[in-house]
Amino acid sequence: MSKALPLQGIRVVNFGWVWAGPVCGQTLAFLGAEVLKVESYARVDMTRNLPPFAEGKPGPNRSLSNNACWAGNGSVSLNLKEPRARELALQLIAQSDVVIENFGPGVMEKMGLGYATLRGVKEDIVMMSMPGTGLYGPGKDMRTYGLSLTSTTGLDSLVGYKGEGPIPVENAYADPFNGIFGGFAVVAALQHRANTGEGQHIDFSQQEATMQMVGPAYMDYQLNGRVAGTKGNEHPLNGAAPHGVFPCTGDDRWISIAVVTEQEWRALVQAMDNPEWALQAKYATLQERVSHIDELHAALAEWTVHYDDRQLTQQLQEAGVAAAPVLSIGDLLDDPHYRARGTYIEVRHPLDYDVTIYGSYVKLSRSEVEVKPGPIIGQDNDYVFKELLGLPEQAYRQLIDDKVIY
């Protein structure tokens, strides 16, 4: 293991806000890039004021979720309503490789930071735009939040109890998904730049990236004209039965069980001690089990409900059955697997409090990833304005007094 990281030497200016854009920056930062978020006290990002706060004291640098979701990003404070702030941003971009933003289409242009302008100061810049529905097209100005964006991809129509209407997913799965996915687009563009010397402006529509997850149901529509609906936790392609979560002892405890192969089915039946019901012909093959899946699931639930989720998992895994406990949020921190993999780490925040965030969720065998908590607003101002841009002390102070650097 060494400190050398693959994207070391890459500088990213991140105008991303809320969640997806900051995660895109974070992804590149974990991989070694220097990522500087541009933000301002003039308009503090709403996620900086989301409770709970460190030590219970509210403040834009103390939101625990923001500390985690923005980890890895640095921060430069510029009030972009000021023309001088825009000039400084452009000077920074002239020394950078990548610019990220997730505003609506046209917002960067309005701020005088459109791709044509950026190219003017840095010809091979990689500009990563990740608006909700893309940079062009009749629906480009569609208003969505990450929470509901999925409704325009078909994904939400697949979530719910079998045969009922859709159940909302209560947070924006698409945001971290697209933030990480966006990292791939940026790396691909850097690779293209390495191959050809060319930069480019990526049009990353979060709607289209998210809709890739609907691929299997999309194919059923193309091939059979069939429109998939809700089916609980059943296998999206009827490729497994049983396939669901089943109750265990205790309050809101469940176990997930997925049986794909005949070998796994025999193992499950044996683990249940060969009950009469499971030996019936109607459960003899996958096809039969899929045809009788409601009955099958009901019978299996009557068995699992007498067991502890973790003990039953152990027992089923020993038999070769794919089973795992359904974890609540409260189970995550002390889960032995996540403990062993260092999924969550406690770090010291520069404001002198300890905060638990997630660490490097992918393990690299050669490169050691160092994770720092999300930034204090403007924490990298000195470095950027004095060292990188070479502002004299007096001019720097003046810009702070004038709330340009703010």
Added chain:
Amino acid sequence: MGALAGIKVIDFGQMVSAPFCAKLFSDYGADVVKVELPEGDAARRAGPFPQDIPHPEKSGLFFINNTNKRGITCDVSSAAGRDLFLRLVDWADVLIENHRPGQMRAWGLDHEQLLQRNPALVSIAITPFGQTGPYSAWNGYDLNAYHLTGASSRYCGRPGEMPLEHGTFSADYFGAVAGATWGAAAVYGRAQVGGGQLVDVSCAEAIAAAFTGGQNIGGVAQDGIYDKRTGVGMPQGAPATILPCRDGHVWMLTLEPGQWKGLKKVMGNPEWADMELFDDMFMRAQNADIIYPFIEEWCMQHDKMEIMEKCQAAGCPITAVFTVAEAAEQPHLKARDYFVDMEHPELGKLKNLGAPFKMPASPGGPTAPAPLLGQHNAEVYTRLLGVTDTQFQQFQSEGII
């Protein structure tokens, strides 16, 4: 020329996670050789099939996740097959696989060995639980991984009823994307870090970190407090949930004052909406029991597209819950050429989802259909690996290829 042109990749995966990850490489220009065991990727048996008639060359899942790849077969459990596989590893920059760690070891293809053999190799392993840790030996699928993250318990389902996944392979897709990003970066920075490396992705861990962990873990660690699913989109504000309408459902989302004003106007400024207890999103949430029936009653008299269009025009982030068919027929996505026409030797002409993002200087997206089983055996083994024709025929007759 695709952005990843020149990068050589082995896809030794099946079903969703590794194949989709490898498809991101192949659709953006990398040279991807898919290695299947003689019986083929399990996706070939998973469907969806035209008229639901199983056929190994007609699986929709295999079709969609394996575009732009060449395909070969190899029985890696035989000594000769393993040797051929290792010769391909010598050729490759990247290996992407999603077998259980124990299975790779049983084949004599564990990552330590592969990296010893080709120190420049970036080896991307995408599994439900990862290569290390107490659950790494577990049998598991997408479902097991997803429900191990807190995502379902916290964010999806009604209280007291079973927690839900998304109705697709959401853990597999999340892990695939993490593997592609970290893996592509590892290739890009190979010289800088001094060689290749193992990129160990646990689908469960990626979600438990970047999704549920990011939002919740700080609070749990500090205060020991956490929430569970409510069945409502966003209980802290209202309206913010999915509601039924005349012909389906809408994502009814109105938080800021201007948005609420817009919705009221679209609803024809009904008297009830001006009640004091609906003044802001928090008060509306406190009075959710009262406000939701009012709004639902209005929704039930209107169609989802009408609601969406009028509300969007009034500045509200309200969207129709599109069925898969409606999503697939959207004029906006058609205008952006998100759907592409393809031709497959067995499936004929059909549409596919196009590139997930647009790179004007190095366009991506599927152009060549997924390979037939063993379609490129001769080409890859003889031309790329230099196997002689005689040897090739022998491997074929022995069932290794």
